[in-house]
Amino acid sequence: MKNLNVGILGATGAVGQKFIRLLETHPWFTISSLGASKRSAGKKYKQAVHWIEKTELPSNASDIVVTECIPSEFADVDFVFSGLDSSVAGDIEKSFAEAGIPVISNAKNYRTHEQVPLLVPEVNPDHAELITKQSFSKNGDGWIVTNPNCVSVPLSMSLKPLDDAFGIEAVVVTSMQSISGAGYPGVASLDIVANVVPYIGGEEDKVETESTKLLGRVNENSIAYRDFPIQATAVRVPTVDGHLLSVSVSLETKPESIDEVRKAFTDWKNPIAELDLPSSPETPVRLYEEDRHPQPRLHADREGGMQTAVGRLRKGKVMDIGYVTLAHNTIRGAAGGAILNGELLAAKGYFK
């Protein structure tokens, strides 16, 4: 159906590698260009990369000659995925959008930009229409879409059914985040083996903000953020993949019973189900009933790492309810989420 050429910016980094692995057999998107730093440019990808994925380096990427992240080197692509580090993403992504190349980015730089959608397809697919308000390029061919930080993905996805049914009033969350969230080399093993580090620089601010944009409403040229408060504590734990969140929520309309809340989760309809996107999970938000579930090592990979798991749902003594939620931080919370954004925008015809 769709047949689009894609480039990957930051192709040798941890997120870039994940893009390459997830796109290996993608039915719509074909990798045609790989961008990285000057140091890697000119080398074949297999020589430029320190491959850290569990699977083999895909043969459709291994021999591509890496270029610098300059729009002129990406003439053949329909759009690019960006796994760039935030220290360089600002300028580079802008240069691509200005050159008329759409950018679907995992970086944080444009997440709070007024006309840039912060997009989770199951949560706020309508925010995509902000694209048409962007003015990066003259004719509007170039634009930027972002996905949220890896904690805000399961947070917003698990809040969405609650918001639809009851309205969110306030959220207190402690996120227990895996080491892959810090990239490679990332966290020193001496800091985290048999340990917990109760701080992740800059993380709590993102968690406290992004969900209020995601659950916000399109308002002419921008998004009206929601005004419920979120209080976040972000800690690092020695898991490999999957961020687990302990969430307490106050609701606007008080549910009569915990079963009513349970029903809000199980009855919730995925608004993009009918689009049948290739990376779309069958159950985007799944409620687990077994007390000991979900767990990062057992459940983060469910549905190709694209599912958000919810468990331990129960009445609370301070806030109305408590639950835990889990999503794969480098798939659903990063590269996989960006790919799903690409699929949504392809299905909606945003690529010209």
Place this chain on the structure above:
Amino acid sequence: MKNLNVGILGATGAVGQKFIRLLETHPWFTISSLGASKRSAGKKYKQAVHWIEKTELPSNASDIVVTECIPSEFADVDFVFSGLDSSVAGDIEKSFAEAGIPVISNAKNYRTHEQVPLLVPEVNPDHAELITKQSFSKNGDGWIVTNPNCVSVPLSMSLKPLDDAFGIEAVVVTSMQSISGAGYPGVASLDIVANVVPYIGGEEDKVETESTKLLGRVNENSIAYRDFPIQATAVRVPTVDGHLLSVSVSLETKPESIDEVRKAFTDWKNPIAELDLPSSPETPVRLYEEDRHPQPRLHADREGGMQTAVGRLRKGKVMDIGYVTLAHNTIRGAAGGAILNGELLAAKGYFK
């Protein structure tokens, strides 16, 4: 000064072993009797125990012949420490108290008994006077004192300075608990290596209750529990020692700044400091200023494992403040806490 003979009930278990290690060179208490199950009775301790402590089995315990947990076998002791499992602690501890032998217990069975103090010396030393209301033995020689569950120790200790300064209104807490909290063999490695399990059976109820007794007031013959609500989520993480809590608190009197809260911690006076008890830490509640502190592997052993560490203190968006707190679960939160209770009661003259 004091010279008391003590017995240990449940001497071969994980908590019992910790009692034996901590009492190896204790200036007041001398181990004279060790009690365990029928299976161990009649053996020398070194033959009965599967020793799991890092230090050598102390020579003052290794040759003691283990007896069953029957009061008549403990004729020579001034009191007993109980590290019994809750499945048997109820009957055995009662039988000792009835026989006129004071019991300082780590088990949960009598924690909510009306006349039994749930005691953390720095938090509620005055609760000790409930002892005189007990009627286990005719002449009052036998009585029971308990210490709280290992999460309620750092929770109550970190809430105490806040309660004194502002009053507690509500608490939301997520406790990230180490594997030693489940005893031996305890948690299966397949469940916890590189994983988090979001459930610990029965734990949340204890956390939601015990601190409201600890911070309660003596009221003739019992304790008036406090009525602020606590909402707890208890998860298991792959750390060895030290439970780390993410805490959010609403206060009755609103502090003007986070510095005022900081001052509440640093100005707080340990009410038992002047007793100079052997196991009493110099700084029972220590505020760490470094963002990445405290951490289980680095700080749980501070001050012999008897310190409660507080860190990441900051203003909150939903509740007034947020912080993390940490204490060594098998020392401060179990055997060491019980020993400190013993010291307090000895200093106050409760042993006859």
Place this chain on the structure above:
Amino acid sequence: MKNLNVGILGATGAVGQKFIRLLETHPWFTISSLGASKRSAGKKYKQAVHWIEKTELPSNASDIVVTECIPSEFADVDFVFSGLDSSVAGDIEKSFAEAGIPVISNAKNYRTHEQVPLLVPEVNPDHAELITKQSFSKNGDGWIVTNPNCVSVPLSMSLKPLDDAFGIEAVVVTSMQSISGAGYPGVASLDIVANVVPYIGGEEDKVETESTKLLGRVNENSIAYRDFPIQATAVRVPTVDGHLLSVSVSLETKPESIDEVRKAFTDWKNPIAELDLPSSPETPVRLYEEDRHPQPRLHADREGGMQTAVGRLRKGKVMDIGYVTLAHNTIRGAAGGAILNGELLAAKGYFK
């Protein structure tokens, strides 16, 4: 092509669950019966099992009613896979063979039986013919085939190319074994988190024996074991899946260079390649050139967990060569290996 009904003995255990997961979409074998202990009999599988696999419980197994492990309950099967514990495998497996039901077993009980093949398809496919010498059942319909212990699988597979090219003279091996090798609940987390336990009961004997049968020659009615010595040290390390072995080998014919040894690995032909078995890996013994490879977490899952990885190949100062080797202990070293045995025997027409 083939269409065989299979039963699984020990279906609720860790190995049994792996059988069920690996057979979920198997092209030849259809699960028709599940056997477990009396406690589970009569329940649907989904109710009887404490499912510990990362993937969902397969729907083709979840509603099967579990029976006891009695041959009469397995009337509809062409053969059974046994994941039974060795404490019961001896009698039960014998009863199935006597009843004319072939048994492909992962248990250790019959591994050293004179007429029972200890089979790794790529190493000693010809040993299968021993089946015809067995006398468990009158007409020979029932027989037993076993796969080796999970360390002997990568050891024998990595020794085979060396044996073919140079002859094995002596082997010194240290196996660093993952926690899944001990089943569930298996190893206590307090024993292994951030630790190594230098002992695994009974393991070293198996490692020192089984490879000399695997590399032995069919000799009328039995196998002539090889007489080269193996010296093994088996330790438990905190990895989840994949046993990593440090191997030193003396060779009968001395290679002229390490490149000649390298060539022995890369030129080696898989003797069953042409059978094109469904679970057969493309490269059963793969030589990794990167110094830091293979690693349990990165490479144990390669080729569906059926590959044996070899790395760090180098000249030795005491023995001729040194290398490390790795295989997935519960797939290649257990259930997956047994399934490949089943496929080999099906392809060779042993099921009547």
Place this chain on the structure above:
Amino acid sequence: MKNLNVGILGATGAVGQKFIRLLETHPWFTISSLGASKRSAGKKYKQAVHWIEKTELPSNASDIVVTECIPSEFADVDFVFSGLDSSVAGDIEKSFAEAGIPVISNAKNYRTHEQVPLLVPEVNPDHAELITKQSFSKNGDGWIVTNPNCVSVPLSMSLKPLDDAFGIEAVVVTSMQSISGAGYPGVASLDIVANVVPYIGGEEDKVETESTKLLGRVNENSIAYRDFPIQATAVRVPTVDGHLLSVSVSLETKPESIDEVRKAFTDWKNPIAELDLPSSPETPVRLYEEDRHPQPRLHADREGGMQTAVGRLRKGKVMDIGYVTLAHNTIRGAAGGAILNGELLAAKGYFK
């Protein structure tokens, strides 16, 4: 008795921090100067260091103003301990020796220098006399002594009793090394959590060489290395402290029984016992009889981290015997070993 001022080179690094912690209450040595890189010079130590030890930063070091590693800044010291990185240790240590300041170094740079003793006090105390052959400074006041790499310490210490009793013929060793051996930040957590990395750059060469110097004999102006071969495989495992070695040894004189070998360990006399050095363990090489011992997490700290543990002693099928051995890599294998060297040399009167 002794009262010597010491300086520490590389004071802010992982080894430097360990020196400072171990010397906090040392009866003979007082820290008077701390040297680090230009970046740290001029700051108080507490401001210059990112302290990673579990205990508090010692007050006797925290306010010392750090200087660059230049001899003129160390005028007040009797000698220096060097925890310098090998990339700079060569030049700096030489400059101190030339300036007449003795250097007791943990760095590898001079370990194979002909006149520099590679010293483990219990193994080769007589090698100290090589000091008098050195010509770094004109009058011989300045000299260099080194301790071996952290694997060669337990290897040489466990081989020494065997060598005395039977003579060593050949050694095959696999060392399972903890993450603290790589310094800080050292090993990336993504590489080692729930994993084993089968390679440590440069390590095997050191292990294969250093023990043959340690067990060598003083020969006029240098050491005659022993000619038995050592074959080493060095892997990284997710333990925090303590390197565990699996060792197989061929002996010149064949023992009649494993009990005779056991006796070689238990009867062995520590040659420096009578010197009663402050850091000297009571049992430098201890034989554990329990199969599951020694373990890094349980036993690395024994005797202040200065004990070498031996266990699993048994007859071998390829080489005469097999055993495991363990020592704390950053104490016995680094800073603590260097301090013991300092004590030996002080007791023997080498400091003028």
